[in-house]
Amino acid sequence: MVSFSDFPTGGEGPIYLRIVRFIRAGVAAGSVVDGDEMPSRRVVSATLGVNPNTVQKAYRMLEEEGLIVSRSGAKSFACVTPESREAARQRLRAEELGRVISSLRRSGMEKSAAMELLSKLWDEDIEEGGEEE
């Protein structure tokens, strides 16, 4: 059973995206494996203190990414293949990259510095955290 007990307290962006990120990170790290039972929308909503529909929005997105499967009325399960796992990693990287660029847009950084920063953040194993300029 996938657990939300380690769900980070803070974090940036809307809740539903942080849920998506949390599961993607679990898939990428291997803590979420194929066939794992997902906690129900209501259970997660109670755990995080949000509305079930907010969780549903995240689960829907995860399903569209192929990371979970849902049948109406029944429980949801993780659906992890080598391909979807690699895709999850790529999406996490892309998010980091996007944040870096957002910072770049607000300052007038030079190319070399931008490339270095980009390379550095791309390589690092980042799960959570990271602040603005």
Place this chain on the structure above:
Amino acid sequence: MVSFSDFPTGGEGPIYLRIVRFIRAGVAAGSVVDGDEMPSRRVVSATLGVNPNTVQKAYRMLEEEGLIVSRSGAKSFACVTPESREAARQRLRAEELGRVISSLRRSGMEKSAAMELLSKLWDEDIEEGGEEE
């Protein structure tokens, strides 16, 4: 006198940012030089068919960037130095870079490919244009 007669019809994003971009591009390209008289908020608003406050928002941002100077009651003028001109170029580049990354986020690009694309787009001389996938 800076002219808005060449202001692009279409364009992406909010109007006030397109105005900022338009002037920045003028500064970067040299069509807007130091001491140039800026058309008043009301004149530009009439030309573009928007509210004067929308133009004001853009002018305010340009002033914070040091590209124009405004005195309450009097006309506004361009304030272009070699430094501010270079900063305008950097900001235009940063916007392009930001758009590229937005595309990257939607696909699952690898680091090497992203770095190459980033490097390439950073070097190229881009003034206007650029579309999404």
Place this chain on the structure above:
DNA sequence: CCAACCGTATTACTTGACTAATACGGTTCA
């Protein structure tokens, strides 16, 4: 079967970004 759970759809509320309407005070020049 049927109660208890599940996923899902519809609707509404809240908030921030963007734009507009309006009014106020400063500058300029005949």
Place this chain on the structure above:
DNA sequence: TGAACCGTATTAGTCAAGTAATACGGTTGG
């Protein structure tokens, strides 16, 4: 000086994103 501009501040309307409230129908296990 005063009319005609100018920049500026305040307020309100519009719209999309995020979240919540509620209800509906499907699945499951005793």
